[in-house]
Amino acid sequence: MTPLALAPVHVATPGGYLLVLALTLPVIGVLAILAFAPRRARQVALASMAAGLAVAIAILAELLRTGDALTYVVGGWQPPLGIALRADGLSAALIAMTALVISATGLFARGMQDLSPETRDGRAATTFWALLLATWSALNTVFLGEDLFNLYVALELLTFAAVPLVCLDGRAETMAAALRYLMFALLGSLLYLLGVGLIYGAFGTLDIRILSGLGDGGPALSVALALMIAGLLAKAALFPLHLWLPPAHAGAPAAASAVLSALVIKAPVFLILRLVLDVAPPEAAAFAGQLLAVLGASSILFCSVMALRQARLKLMIAYSTVAQIGYLFIVFPLASGPEGTPPWETIAWTGGTLQLVSHALAKAAMFLAAGVVAEAFGHDRIAGLGGFGRALPLSAAAFGLAGLSLMGIPPSGGFIAKCLLLTAAVINGHPWLAATILAGGLLAGGYVFRVINTALASPATPLAVQRPIPRRLEMTALALAVAAVLLGFIPLEPFGLLQIGRSGLATAVAP
Amino acid sequence: MSSAISDTATLFGLCGAALAGIGLFVVIAHPGLLRRLVGFNILGAGIFMVFGAVARRGAAAGLPGDPVPQAMVITGIVVAFSASALAVALLRRLFDLTGRESLEPPAAGETPRAES
Numbered sequence: 001m002t003p004l005a006l007a008p009v010h011v012a013t014p015g016g017y018l019l020v021l022a023l024t025l026p027v028i029g030v031l032a033i034l035a036f037a038p039r040r041a042r043q044v045a046l047a048s049m050a051a052g053l054a055v056a057i058a059i060l061a062e063l064l065r066t067g068d069a070l071t072y073v074v075g076g077w078q079p080p081l082g083i084a085l086r087a088d089g090l091s092a093a094l095i096a097m098t099a100l101v102i103s104a105t106g107l108f109a110r111g112m113q114d115l116s117p118e119t120r121d122g123r124a125a126t127t128f129w130a131l132l133l134a135t136w137s138a139l140n141t142v143f144l145g146e147d148l149f150n151l152y153v154a155l156e157l158l159t160f161a162a163v164p165l166v167c168l169d170g171r172a173e174t175m176a177a178a179l180r181y182l183m184f185a186l187l188g189s190l191l192y193l194l195g196v197g198l199i200y201g202a203f204g205t206l207d208i209r210i211l212s213g214l215g216d217g218g219p220a221l222s223v224a225l226a227l228m229i230a231g232l233l234a235k236a237a238l239f240p241l242h243l244w245l246p247p248a249h250a251g252a253p254a255a256a257s258a259v260l261s262a263l264v265i266k267a268p269v270f271l272i273l274r275l276v277l278d279v280a281p282p283e284a285a286a287f288a289g290q291l292l293a294v295l296g297a298s299s300i301l302f303c304s305v306m307a308l309r310q311a312r313l314k315l316m317i318a319y320s321t322v323a324q325i326g327y328l329f330i331v332f333p334l335a336s337g338p339e340g341t342p343p344w345e346t347i348a349w350t351g352g353t354l355q356l357v358s359h360a361l362a363k364a365a366m367f368l369a370a371g372v373v374a375e376a377f378g379h380d381r382i383a384g385l386g387g388f389g390r391a392l393p394l395s396a397a398a399f400g401l402a403g404l405s406l407m408g409i410p411p412s413g414g415f416i417a418k419c420l421l422l423t424a425a426v427i428n429g430h431p432w433l434a435a436t437i438l439a440g441g442l443l444a445g446g447y448v449f450r451v452i453n454t455a456l457a458s459p460a461t462p463l464a465v466q467r468p469i470p471r472r473l474e475m476t477a478l479a480l481a482v483a484a485v486l487l488g489f490i491p492l493e494p495f496g497l498l499q500i501g502r503s504g505l506a507t508a509v510a511p
Numbered sequence: 512m513s514s515a516i517s518d519t520a521t522l523f524g525l526c527g528a529a530l531a532g533i534g535l536f537v538v539i540a541h542p543g544l545l546r547r548l549v550g551f552n553i554l555g556a557g558i559f560m561v562f563g564a565v566a567r568r569g570a571a572a573g574l575p576g577d578p579v580p581q582a583m584v585i586t587g588i589v590v591a592f593s594a595s596a597l598a599v600a601l602l603r604r605l606f607d608l609t610g611r612e613s614l615e616p617p618a619a620g621e622t623p624r625a626e627s
Contacts, residue, residue, distance in 0.1 A: 171608075172605065179598070180614050182594075187538060194558045196583075197562045197565055197580070201568065
């Protein structure tokens with residue numbers, strides 16, 4: 001068969017144990033919740049979150065200190081037989097983002113559960129904590145995995161944790177939404193698995209780093225990658241395959257929606273990024289990039305218009321998620337850049353990553369704010385919320401600040417991201433993509449202003465709050481929104497961070 | 512590798528491909544969720560057979576088969592089992608609540624309810 005690499009491809013680094021902690025701490029939390037449920041579930045979950053956040057910060061600090069990727073070779077077995085975990089700059093940034101959003105969501109969920117003390121230790125609450133931690137562990141596994149089959153298992157774990165989050169409240173509509181999500185996700189995983197089998201059959205290895213050095217892989221690799229990317233697109237809810245996302249994300253409880261929309265769909269997007277940039281041979285990568293950009297652009301335009309037409313706040317935010325995900329796919333042709341420049345040194349790469357992170361923070365803030373609004377007034381029909389800004393000023397502010405980032409108005413992380421993407425589109429001569437980015441920004445402005453306009457309206461009869469909302473609950477959403485805006489003020493630091501650990505890879509750029 | 516082994520493995524792989532095709536057809540063409548679930552299992556079985564063929568073809572000298580794909584199949588079966596269990600649990604709950612076992616849109620007139 002094909003030659004297997006003899007020299008070790010992965011060299012374990014001293015900080016590698018941190019990666020293992022990032023995977024295992026949330027799992028230990030889940031087990032402890034099962035053991036101590038229902039009394040201690042909250043304490044265990046919040047303690048796990050504090051520990052997980054510390055680990056994420058430690059990974060980031062270690063990466064910045066050493067200036068090189070962290071690697072852990074599981075059991076000391078080198079690939080192709082063993083599997084490796086590896087955190088480069090991008091993975092570390094995503095792990096930090098995940099830890100931040102999960103912790104904020106956890107605080108929010110605690111506040112939300114305190115509103116109804118009778119169900120605080122109930123089954124739904126306990127299940128939520130276990131699923132939240134399971135989602136976290138699966139996300140970290142996706143971001144750290146180097147082995148394609150290991151990534152398959154991580155994706156499935158993510159699905160099994162995310163699908164029940166959709167139907168936590170047990171109503172018939174959310175059950176149907178969860179089942180539709182599961183059907184799309186299962187089809188996606190099986191296509192991915194078939195691709196994994198074909199790659200193993202052709203090359204005898206599944207390690208991304210070894211595969212990236214193989215050069216031209218022939219038709220087997222192209223077919224396998226096409227299957228895997230198609231499967232991942234179903235999970236990432238890009239335009240023609242997005243039908244499952246709006247009902248699923250809008251029907252879930254607010255805290256779960258925030259995690260699903262901000263984080264869970266980023267995992268398949270991240271894998272597509274790795275497959276296209278690291279594994280695919282240059283010509284195939286260029287072709288796939290064009291195709292993905294077309295789908296991404298359609299996603300931006302179609303789903304932004306759909307978001308404008310929604311009558312319910314949470315459905316509008318869910319459609320906005322599909323539109324914003326589209327920006328991540330137009331990065332591919334832009335990142336191929338000038339001759340000889342690896343993708344991760346282009347401004348489009350930085351812009352895409354910044355878009356990913358700022359969308360996560362902004363979208364989590366929006367869903368939490370919408371959850372507060374729905375909790376306070378008992379419904380989330382936009383037409384019936386006139387003047388909610390007076391009753392819940394902090395939530396309206398959080399929504400507005402998060403909206404700034406989605407629209408791409410300075411100063412915000414979303415502005416820097418879209419500005420970089422736009423510049424890359426103009427420099428590389430993609431006028432249609434540039435026009436799409438601008439149109440997407442305008443449409444986002446349309447749907448955000450529709451809500452802000454409602455919030456600031458002064459109806460004849462002021463809106464009455466059905467139940468008092470503690471200030472702390474609103475602060476969580478506001479903190480996330482402010483973080484999304486603040487991303488716009490640290491533009492230079494991530495450039496270097498995102499390149500850490502990339503240079504060792506064989507480039508996927510056309511010679 | 513000898514041609515005999517290669518032929519058996521090819522036959523095995525083709526059977527896997529046929530099963531995967533049947534499974535995919537069932538998943539896409541049938542609205543009933545229980546049938547789709549069976550379709551997913553057929554599709555999964557086909558994919559596992561492809562893995563089996565890969566293991567046979569990749570066998571090192573002296574070994575009857577490459578153990579790595581076999582280990583993957585075992586993991587895959589566990590994952591597929593969990594997926595089926597989760598889907599059946601959700602489906603039973605949906606059936607208890609609505610009496611439907613498909614995702615066809617509910618009858619017109621059902622207004623969207625607010626979240627709480």
